Amino acid sequence: MTQGSTVTQQPPIVKCLVWDLDNTLWQGTLLEDGRVTLPGPVRELIAELDSRGILQSVASKNDHDQAWNQLQALGVAEYFVLPRIGWGPKSDAVREIAAELNFALGTIAFVDDQPAERAEVQFHLPEVRCYPAEELSGLAALPEFSPPTVTVDARRRRQMYQAGFQRKAAEEEFTGPSEDFLRSLELVMDIGRATEEQLSRVEELTLRTSQMNATGVHYSLADLRTLLADPRHEVLVTVLTDRFGPHGAVGLQLLEKHPRVWNLKLLATSCRVVSFGAGSVILNWLVDEASRAGVHLVADFRRTERNRMMDIAYRFAGFTDEACDCRAGLPAPAHEDIQRLHLIPEPHAPSPTVKLNAVSLQGG
Amino acid sequence: MDQPIAAEGIERAITAFVSERVKAEVPVGQDLFDSGLVSSMFAMELVVHLEQEFSVQILGDDLKRDNFRSIGAMTALVGRLLGAGQSADA
Numbered sequence: 001m002t003q004g005s006t007v008t009q010q011p012p013i014v015k016c017l018v019w020d021l022d023n024t025l026w027q028g029t030l031l032e033d034g035r036v037t038l039p040g041p042v043r044e045l046i047a048e049l050d051s052r053g054i055l056q057s058v059a060s061k062n063d064h065d066q067a068w069n070q071l072q073a074l075g076v077a078e079y080f081v082l083p084r085i086g087w088g089p090k091s092d093a094v095r096e097i098a099a100e101l102n103f104a105l106g107t108i109a110f111v112d113d114q115p116a117e118r119a120e121v122q123f124h125l126p127e128v129r130c131y132p133a134e135e136l137s138g139l140a141a142l143p144e145f146s147p148p149t150v151t152v153d154a155r156r157r158r159q160m161y162q163a164g165f166q167r168k169a170a171e172e173e174f175t176g177p178s179e180d181f182l183r184s185l186e187l188v189m190d191i192g193r194a195t196e197e198q199l200s201r202v203e204e205l206t207l208r209t210s211q212m213n214a215t216g217v218h219y220s221l222a223d224l225r226t227l228l229a230d231p232r233h234e235v236l237v238t239v240l241t242d243r244f245g246p247h248g249a250v251g252l253q254l255l256e257k258h259p260r261v262w263n264l265k266l267l268a269t270s271c272r273v274v275s276f277g278a279g280s281v282i283l284n285w286l287v288d289e290a291s292r293a294g295v296h297l298v299a300d301f302r303r304t305e306r307n308r309m310m311d312i313a314y315r316f317a318g319f320t321d322e323a324c325d326c327r328a329g330l331p332a333p334a335h336e337d338i339q340r341l342h343l344i345p346e347p348h349a350p351s352p353t354v355k356l357n358a359v360s361l362q363g364g
Numbered sequence: 365m366d367q368p369i370a371a372e373g374i375e376r377a378i379t380a381f382v383s384e385r386v387k388a389e390v391p392v393g394q395d396l397f398d399s400g401l402v403s404s405m406f407a408m409e410l411v412v413h414l415e416q417e418f419s420v421q422i423l424g425d426d427l428k429r430d431n432f433r434s435i436g437a438m439t440a441l442v443g444r445l446l447g448a449g450q451s452a453d454a
Binding site: 175179274275277280308309311312313315316317318320321 | 386387406407408411424425427428429432
């Protein structure tokens with residue numbers, strides 16, 4: 001008998017819910033009635049799913065401008081990303097939304113009052129989970145709409161996606177050197193000690209980063225709390241913002257400080273920000289801090305199938321395999337296949353494209 | 365001696381790739397790092413591109429930044445890895 005904690009049996013969490021409009025999201029048929037109403041519980045459900053980090057979109061057969069204006073008039077338009085309002089098949093709309101979000105169809109849900117529309121989506125996209133409008137009232141209580149942890153970034157996921165769409169459009173329109181584009185983004189990076197609120201996102205970063213993850217070693221929440229409490233360790237979080245909005249927490253550094261050498265046990269950055277040079281900016285900042293502190297740097301690196309980019313980032317920052325007495329003072333690495341790369345730090349000029357606000361690692 | 369021609373070909377191919385990627389004309393001697401053009405993503409692309417385009421492997425000490433500092437430096441690296449010897453050009 002399996003019950004209670006049958007975590008593996010649960011359906012995958014829904015990452016995006018696609019709404020029909022007429023007699024599903026609102027009551028009434030816009031083109032026939034002209035007037036529609038948004039029931040209070042539906043408005044609450046939209047806000048609730050949003051706060052859980054579940055994205056929401058629209059697939060509706062309606063006049064686009066009229067329907068979108070109506071969503072704005074009802075004060076809920078901002079909740080929806082990539083709305084598809086037109087006269088094509090809804091399965092096409094749902095497929096396009098999933099593709100643009102880069103989500104698997106198994107993480108998409110669709111709600112519609114019309115059995116024929118649900119059947120059409122189900123026929124073409126059997127992995128999409130379809131719900132009739134009558135089930136809306138119980139939706140928030142279903143396990144597939146209840147992520148076990150909601151990280152600090154999940155709560156503003158919609159904002160981050162919307163900023164991402166605007167950024168992408170701006171980049172496509174931009175002509176000229178890519179450095180100028182980066183500058184036009186007005187990137188602002190904050191590097192600071194992890195807060196309790198950020199910890200679940202930090203843990204997620206150790207799991208979900210791959211290309212820019214120096215060791216592939218997972219740190220649990222308990223591990224991270226232990227390190228936070230240890231005065232010798234620094235758990236540093238990088239948060240990135242630009243003129244389009246937040247990127248959220250995008251980087252993690254785990255540092256163990258010894259009198260002569262700082263050991264960078266893990267550097268991980270989200271692949272979403274690699275093209276902005278985030279990894280290099282973080283690394284250059286750390287090298288500069290170590291130079292001020294008069295210590296050597298030793299970075300742990302463990303080759304995985306996907307992290308060659310991290311090897312290259314370290315090598316480009318000047319790390320080498322060379323021997324140094326400072327290595328002798330370090331405890332053995334947690335994994336036997338961890339390589340330790342060494343650098344004698346020199347001062348670094350700040351990045352020309354990113355404004356940096358960072359904690360000082362000196363003294364304390 | 366066809367080595368200078370080979371080096372010219374390498375240089376031309378690398379210039380085309382870099383210029384297209386940064387959407388600007390890049391002189392052979394321009395320092396890509398000082399100009400802030402190189403993100404870790406672009407560095408990765410450079411390494412992988414050179415490896416694929418010229419069927420070479422760039423490992424360990426060869427991955428150092430100075431070897432990718434300019435189109436000229438990359439041309440020299442690829443030339444050396446291809447066994448063409450250090451080319452005589454600037």
